[in-house]
Amino acid sequence: MLDVIVKTITRIIVPFTLLYGIFIILHGHVSPGGGFSGGTLIGTSLILYTLVFGVAKSKKKFSHRMSEIAESGGILLYILIGIVGIIFAGSFLSNIDAGFSIGIPGSLFSAGMIPILMVGIGIKVASTFITLFHTLIEGDFE
Amino acid sequence: MNILELIIEHINYLGAAAVFVIGLYTVVNHTNFIKRIIGINIMGTGVFLFFIAIGNVVGGQPPIIDVNNPDVLFINPLPSTLILTGIVVVVSITVYSLSLVIRIYETYGTIDQEEIAKIQKRETDHD
Amino acid sequence: MIEQLPIINLLLLLTMALVIPLFKKRSINTTTTIGFIVLVVVLISSILILNHVHVNGSFVYRFGNYSNVFGIELLINSFSAFFTLFIIALVIPVYLYSTGDATEGVAEKEYGRYYILLFILLFALLGIVYTNDLFNTYVFMEILAITTCSIISIKRKKENYTSAFRYVMLNELGSLSYLFGVALLYMITGYTNIDLVSQSLQGVWQLYQANIITAIGFMVVGIGIKAAIFPFHIWLPDAHSTAPSSSSAILSAIVIKAYVLLLVKVMFRVFGFDILDSFSIPGIITVIGATGMIMGSVFAIAQKDIKRMLGYSSVAQVGYMVLGLGLMSGLGMKAAFFHIVSHGMMKAALFLSVGIIIFHKKVRKVEDFIGLAYQMPFTMVVFSIAALGLIGIPITSGFVSKLNLGLAIMDSGQWFFIAILILSGLLNAIYYLPIIINAFLKSRTETPQLMHLEKVPILMVVSCFFLGFAILAVGLFPNALLGLIEAAVQSFQ
Numbered sequence: 001m002l003d004v005i006v007k008t009i010t011r012i013i014v015p016f017t018l019l020y021g022i023f024i025i026l027h028g029h030v031s032p033g034g035g036f037s038g039g040t041l042i043g044t045s046l047i048l049y050t051l052v053f054g055v056a057k058s059k060k061k062f063s064h065r066m067s068e069i070a071e072s073g074g075i076l077l078y079i080l081i082g083i084v085g086i087i088f089a090g091s092f093l094s095n096i097d098a099g100f101s102i103g104i105p106g107s108l109f110s111a112g113m114i115p116i117l118m119v120g121i122g123i124k125v126a127s128t129f130i131t132l133f134h135t136l137i138e139g140d141f142e
Numbered sequence: 143m144n145i146l147e148l149i150i151e152h153i154n155y156l157g158a159a160a161v162f163v164i165g166l167y168t169v170v171n172h173t174n175f176i177k178r179i180i181g182i183n184i185m186g187t188g189v190f191l192f193f194i195a196i197g198n199v200v201g202g203q204p205p206i207i208d209v210n211n212p213d214v215l216f217i218n219p220l221p222s223t224l225i226l227t228g229i230v231v232v233v234s235i236t237v238y239s240l241s242l243v244i245r246i247y248e249t250y251g252t253i254d255q256e257e258i259a260k261i262q263k264r265e266t267d268h269d
Numbered sequence: 270m271i272e273q274l275p276i277i278n279l280l281l282l283l284t285m286a287l288v289i290p291l292f293k294k295r296s297i298n299t300t301t302t303i304g305f306i307v308l309v310v311v312l313i314s315s316i317l318i319l320n321h322v323h324v325n326g327s328f329v330y331r332f333g334n335y336s337n338v339f340g341i342e343l344l345i346n347s348f349s350a351f352f353t354l355f356i357i358a359l360v361i362p363v364y365l366y367s368t369g370d371a372t373e374g375v376a377e378k379e380y381g382r383y384y385i386l387l388f389i390l391l392f393a394l395l396g397i398v399y400t401n402d403l404f405n406t407y408v409f410m411e412i413l414a415i416t417t418c419s420i421i422s423i424k425r426k427k428e429n430y431t432s433a434f435r436y437v438m439l440n441e442l443g444s445l446s447y448l449f450g451v452a453l454l455y456m457i458t459g460y461t462n463i464d465l466v467s468q469s470l471q472g473v474w475q476l477y478q479a480n481i482i483t484a485i486g487f488m489v490v491g492i493g494i495k496a497a498i499f500p501f502h503i504w505l506p507d508a509h510s511t512a513p514s515s516s517s518a519i520l521s522a523i524v525i526k527a528y529v530l531l532l533v534k535v536m537f538r539v540f541g542f543d544i545l546d547s548f549s550i551p552g553i554i555t556v557i558g559a560t561g562m563i564m565g566s567v568f569a570i571a572q573k574d575i576k577r578m579l580g581y582s583s584v585a586q587v588g589y590m591v592l593g594l595g596l597m598s599g600l601g602m603k604a605a606f607f608h609i610v611s612h613g614m615m616k617a618a619l620f621l622s623v624g625i626i627i628f629h630k631k632v633r634k635v636e637d638f639i640g641l642a643y644q645m646p647f648t649m650v651v652f653s654i655a656a657l658g659l660i661g662i663p664i665t666s667g668f669v670s671k672l673n674l675g676l677a678i679m680d681s682g683q684w685f686f687i688a689i690l691i692l693s694g695l696l697n698a699i700y701y702l703p704i705i706i707n708a709f710l711k712s713r714t715e716t717p718q719l720m721h722l723e724k725v726p727i728l729m730v731v732s733c734f735f736l737g738f739a740i741l742a743v744g745l746f747p748n749a750l751l752g753l754i755e756a757a758v759q760s761f762q
Contacts, residue, residue: 031206036230072287079280085333092276093333106209132237136244162449169442175434182441189445193452220339221455224404228448231411238415239437242422246430258431 010052017045025122029111035118039125046130055137064134067127074124081113081120154195162188173255175243179236186232190225197221271321274314275330275345275399278353279392281307286388289381297380301368304384308361315354322350323756329401337401337462344401344463347756352398352530352609356523359613360391362732363522366621367515369726370628383423390416390519397527403451403461403539406531407444410495414440417524421512432507439494439504447491453484454539467539474544481540482548488535489554496528497584498591499561506572506580514624517576521583522617526609529590533602537761542597554595559689561588566696573634575623578700579616582659585693586612592686593674599758600677606754607673611658611666611743618655618736622648625733629725635704642708647730649708651737656701658740661694666743 025038050058082092089097095112096102103110149156165188168181197218205219243253250258285307289300322328327346331337367383393412400406418437422429455461457477458469474481494501505525509517536545545551565585572578586608593605625648626641627633642649658667671694678686743750 032204034226036226068290072290075287076284079284083280086273086276089334090273091331091334095333097334104209106207136241162445166442169438178438182438182445185442185445189448189452192449193455196452196456224461227404227408231408235411235415235437235441238418239434242430242434242437246434249427249430262428262431 006052010048014045014049017048018042021045021122021126025118026115027108028118029114030106030108035121036125038118039122040129042122042126043129046126047133050130050133050137055134059134062130064131067131070123070127071131074120074122074127077120078117081116085113154198155192158188158192158195160188161185161191164188175239175246175253175255179239179243182239183232183236186228190228193221193225193228271317272328272330274318275343278311278314279395279399281311282388282392282395286385286392289385289388292381300381300384304388305361305364307388308357308364312354312357312361315350315357318345319347319350319354319753322347327760337465338460341405342401342462343399345399346760347753348760349398351753351757353395355610355613356391356394356398356527359523359617360519362735363515363518363617363621365728366518366624366732367513369729370513370515370624383420386416386420386423387519390420390524394523394527397531401463403454403463403466404448407448407451410444410447410531413524413527414444414495417520420516421508421520423516424513426511429511432504432511436504436508439501443491443494443501445491446487446494450484450487450491453480453487456480463534463538467541470540470544478548481544485540485545485548485550489532492528492532492535493557496525496532497587499557499564499584499588502561502565502584502587505584506568506577509576509580510574512576514620514627517579518617518620518624521580521620522613525583525587526613529587529594529605529609532591533594533605533761536594537602545597551595551597555592555683555686558588558590558592558595559686561585561591562689562693563588563696566693566700570696570700573636575633575635575638575704576620578635579619579623582697582700583616585697586616586659588693589670589674592689593677596677596681596683598677598681599762600673600680602758602761603751603754604670604673604677606757607666607747607751608670610750610754611670611740614736614740614743615655615658615665615667618651618733618740619659621729621733621736622652622655625725625729628729636707638704639707639711648733649705651733653705653709654737654740656705658744660698660701664741664744666740666747669744669747 021038021041023038024033024041025035028034028038046058046062049061085094085098086092088094088099091097093113095114098113100112102112105111162185165181165183165185168184169178172178172181197220199215199217202215202217205216205222208214246258247253250261252258252261285304292300322345327344329337330343330345332341364387367387390413393409393416396409397406397413400409414437418433418440421436422433451461454466454470457473457480458466460466460469470481490501497505505521508520512520536550562585565581565583565588569578569581569585572581589612590605590608593601593608595601626638626645629645630637630641632638654665658665661667661671671690675687675690678684678690
């Protein structure tokens, strides 16, 4: 019976924690948080899903191939934005000089390229957590 | 009274240094591997506390701009940004050491350094 | 365009490391070929940067055009351009060697892992030499710690795990100690940029003496643990004894030197001669260097395993460099830099030739080298050239570096260290010469006295040969290299 309670509650809660993690990532330039903490929240909620429903079901949803692509893709997005800065303004990771719009400080669509970098970092941290958890819990590193 | 005032004025720094030394003692003295990893984390926490205590301004607010009220005394936001990176670094080192400990446990059956040294000595004596 | 080349170097290496996991169905040869192309591109751009710095002077690269009060800055002067060229030029032979060795004993799905770790390691090495910010150095140091520790325990053998664990613990102690020193400096000056810190320190160091001496202590101990300077060298022999040979070559010939370069930056660019002299730091550093020179060789004599012996020999050679730095003169720094370059080449040649011997014959103990020259002549020739270089025989580059170090000691007037230099040369001879004599002059009774070529992958032999040839070339014509090193030393005056 405890099994049923845990599974039902988890099924209700996981979308809300994922949404909260995405909120923290996207508001990194307005309130405390940013890529690292938001990515940790998403990663931890996926770990909760793995713990409750078992490794097999979790591997079907977040396969090894997808997390490999997510890990490389996060940092490649970061490098790409930096190279845009080199091409347009002569310096790696330029913000205003490279033409990103600043907007009104304090609102969501502001501060140039910082939200895009936060998304990249968030995806990378979340996929790192889930990969590490799958590797550690299986016990078979080969 | 002078010594007491001096201590209370610098209580942040003394506390951070004390945490650092406690972490160092844990790493050096205990032989269990997991306790050593916890000791490294405590040392890291001590250093980060020291950094953040430097950035404190007496009577300052957290450094978040509120558009209605822009002219307020803020604490220095630079150390907090540096420490965010530092925390991620220490977490990744902890994860790596823990995966090594799992492997050591699978190979030797124990995670105490003295017992592992005895097992290794027995093996090299056999060669 | 030339100004963007340093950051393009770093990004190329990092992108190569990120792209390897996406090569799912390709073979290992595609990975190594593309990696070799990337390394050659980075080498050419390092040569262009060195040329530009010698013609136009040093320049500074700021990320995002932010001011250096809170931004990250890369400083490219003759020192950093020369040493990044040295690191890349030394990695290319080791990389070619590793294509033969790194995939032996590893499962098929995981062939690319070694190269991912290698490229992230190169990214962190170039970062430490280029950067001009103290906290940025800490981040690169930690990246280097994890990747080095993974690259030496890449083969799943039993003895690897405890030595890797000890390596991680000691490295972490070193990094956190260094970070505590940076925090103390931040407390006095309010900056983490090296130029701004040294500028603020010059004005006010009389008032904050307790802070500065504690910061110097923490930083030197932290960097000393990672550079295998004498009392903190405990992890180095264990790390070598179970690692694959190309990883040992990278660890002992390149990674330790990056930390010695960081020590140079911290001591001379952050603090400067006057502050260090007033706390009588030079005396302490020369004594640490001299003790390392003697004790490293003493421990090496007692070893039976060839790789542990080479590890202790590295500890002794790092003592030479620290002695050269502690003399606090231009000649001393020149001797230390030349020894960094020549010892890198010699130690890499030693480890790679020992690796070929272990790969072919599966022997590791010193007494198994008897009569080996008849079965593996080319490898033993390279080994002998490198070992004679470490002892200090003329026509090798080791002789030139010992000569420069002797001249620097005589110039500073501390004659006691000449005796230590000669004594340590003799100790080096005691454990290297018997191996060479055993290999060439004694013979086993059961193998015929005919020389024949060994059957190992051709790239491994070619890279060994290239390093042996470079040692002789630098020994016979050292002036070009000395000119570049003199320019590097000038950037600190």
